[in-house]
Amino acid sequence: MTTxxxxxxxxxxxxxxxxGRAAGAQVDDTAPRVVPRPxxxxxxxxxxxxxxxxxxxxxxxxxxxxxxxxxGAPTFGFQLTFFRSRAAHAGAWADNRSRFAPRQLLxxxxxxxxxxxxRLRHAQRIARWSGDAQAAxxxxxxxxxxxxxxxxxFARDGAPERSRYVARLGDADAGFAYELELATxxxxxxxxxxxxxxxxxxxxxxxHYYSQPHLSVRxxxxxxxxxxxxxxxxxxxxxxxxxxxxPEAVGWDWIGMNLDDGGALTAFRLRRADGSTVWAxxxxxxxxxxxxxxxxxxVHFAPGRRWASxxxxxxxxxxxxxxxxxxxxxxxxxxxxxxxDSRGSTGAVYWEGLSELRDAGxxxxxxxxxxxxxxxxxxxx
Numbered sequence: 001m002t003t004x005x006x007x008x009x010x011x012x013x014x015x016x017x018x019x020g021r022a023a024g025a026q027v028d029d030t031a032p033r034v035v036p037r038p039x040x041x042x043x044x045x046x047x048x049x050x051x052x053x054x055x056x057x058x059x060x061x062x063x064x065x066x067x068x069x070x071x072g073a074p075t076f077g078f079q080l081t082f083f084r085s086r087a088a089h090a091g092a093w094a095d096n097r098s099r100f101a102p103r104q105l106l107x108x109x110x111x112x113x114x115x116x117x118x119r120l121r122h123a124q125r126i127a128r129w130s131g132d133a134q135a136a137x138x139x140x141x142x143x144x145x146x147x148x149x150x151x152x153x154f155a156r157d158g159a160p161e162r163s164r165y166v167a168r169l170g171d172a173d174a175g176f177a178y179e180l181e182l183a184t185x186x187x188x189x190x191x192x193x194x195x196x197x198x199x200x201x202x203x204x205x206x207x208h209y210y211s212q213p214h215l216s217v218r219x220x221x222x223x224x225x226x227x228x229x230x231x232x233x234x235x236x237x238x239x240x241x242x243x244x245x246x247p248e249a250v251g252w253d254w255i256g257m258n259l260d261d262g263g264a265l266t267a268f269r270l271r272r273a274d275g276s277t278v279w280a281x282x283x284x285x286x287x288x289x290x291x292x293x294x295x296x297x298x299v300h301f302a303p304g305r306r307w308a309s310x311x312x313x314x315x316x317x318x319x320x321x322x323x324x325x326x327x328x329x330x331x332x333x334x335x336x337x338x339x340x341d342s343r344g345s346t347g348a349v350y351w352e353g354l355s356e357l358r359d360a361g362x363x364x365x366x367x368x369x370x371x372x373x374x375x376x377x378x379x380x381x
Contacts, residue, residue, distance in 0.1 A: 251374015
């Protein structure tokens with residue numbers, strides 16, 4: 001989708017979003033709250049439109065299907081994210097049965113990091129959604145993961161313990177596309193307290209959050225006129241919330257890392273404008289073991305080398321030292337220039353990139369993605 005089309009769609013959506021915020025301000029006391037509860041699958045694979053914010057987010061690395069990969073070195077990194085944002089509390093539109101009533105906004109981001117060329121490609125889409133799960137232009141199913149914006153799609157099938165996701169995203173103007181199948185190799189990882197993940201000092205600052213590490217990936221990558229069979233490894237997050245950000249938080253730093261030994265490491269922090277931490281958390285699961293959740297005070301992020309974006313002038317730490325109850329780790333971006341400008345859709349500029357995880361001695365122990373938001377401007381959800 002061209003930038004011009006994306007901006008036109010955003011301008012069409014903004015009045016609905018503004019109206020939704022105004023309406024939401026009047027009905028905050030009736031808005032839903034994230035509270036501890038058992039997650040139920042496959043239902044919780046699906047959308048939760050009663051909550052303000054939700055995303056399905058997959059990241060991973062790829063290489064050509066016939067490439068030697070004994071060292072686990074990737075050739076490409078990919079990101080696909082479908083976002084849902086409630087424009088207003090559902091009750092604000094209860095009397096409006098028009099399919100054009102702007103109850104929800106749907107967004108999608110697709111990105112491809114090409115380590116051979118040292119280049120990031122990305123594309124974005126936005127659409128208004130009435131809440132009808134059968135809508136042709138854009139919709140998100142309630143009973144399972146099945147979301148689309150036009151011909152961009154992300155869908156799950158199979159038993160809950162044997163999920164298979166199919167993704168189709170890409171953009172001719174951006175010069176890339178991919179069709180990928182992501183299959184589970186490990187059980188679901190419920191973040192926080194059985195899927196209830198605190199994001200701040202107030203109990204209301206929380207999300208429902210689960211991950212699926214070590215997804216096995218196969219598919220086809222299109223770059224210009226060339227097409228290549230690829231395979232690799234991925235990580236999936238699904239998270240939904242009513243109140244995610246503490247008022248003092250301008251953004252967050254997050255890692256989701258597939259460890260080479262089969263383990264999985266998550267670490268995050270919500271960050272103030274001065275760089276201090278509002279809240280932190282994460283988890284570790286050894287290969288074949290149980291999930292170990294981290295207390296807020298047990299996770300520490302220390303920034304290292306920085307990279308400055310010529311496009312936005314934002315400065316991002318592309319090296320980190322992260323201390324967790326599972327050990328001290330180093331995170332190293334495999335390409336500095338992995339900033340995504342999504343002002344044509346979600347309105348945010350953020351850094352999202354393929355990175356390597358190393359132990360305290362500098363030895364590689366895993367790979368995954370580092371995400372940093374709120375560096376170009378405070379993040380607003």
